Amino acid sequence: MTQPPARFSPSPPPAAAPDPVLAGYRKSIDNIDAALIHMLAERFRITQAVGAHKAAHNLPPSDPGREARQIERLRALAVEAELDPEFSEKFIRFVIDEVIRHHQRAQGK
Numbered sequence: 259m260t261q262p263p264a265r266f267s268p269s270p271p272p273a274a275a276p277d278p279v280l281a282g283y284r285k286s287i288d289n290i291d292a293a294l295i296h297m298l299a300e301r302f303r304i305t306q307a308v309g310a311h312k313a314a315h316n317l318p319p320s321d322p323g324r325e326a327r328q329i330e331r332l333r334a335l336a337v338e339a340e341l342d343p344e345f346s347e348k349f350i351r352f353v354i355d356e357v358i359r360h361h362q363r364a365q366g367k
């Protein structure tokens with residue numbers, strides 16, 4: 259027999275019992291995430307100035323040599339810090355690619 263369509267969404271799962279250890283970890287994660295956002299905002303603020311400078315002086319939006327040196331440096335730092343260097347490369351590549359898009363846009367490309 260087919261069921262009639264449900265009229266109400268299923269009730270949410272019951273609230274978990276308070277876990278102060280997990281809450282403490284999450285407080286720290288929230289602080290770190292906030293710091294990451296602030297650091298990224300500062301990075302994009304300065305790369306925006308770089309983009310304006312490049313546009314004003316007709317410089318290319320990307321600099322593959324500089325990128326390769328940054329990636330190598332950050333991979334080495336990641337190993338030292340016990341962070342996966344592949345992850346560190348993917349992360350900085352993602353950020354740099356976004357910056358390059360901004361620089362291209364600043365030059366109407």
Ligand SMILES: C=C(O[C@@H]1C=C(C(=O)O)C=C[C@H]1O)C(=O)O
Pocket residue numbers: 305308319320321322324325328353354357358361
């Ligand atoms: C910021 C620059 O422009 C681009 C973006 C980079 C970055 O986000 O680190 C690095 C090199 C360039 O491809 C730059 O040339 O320094």
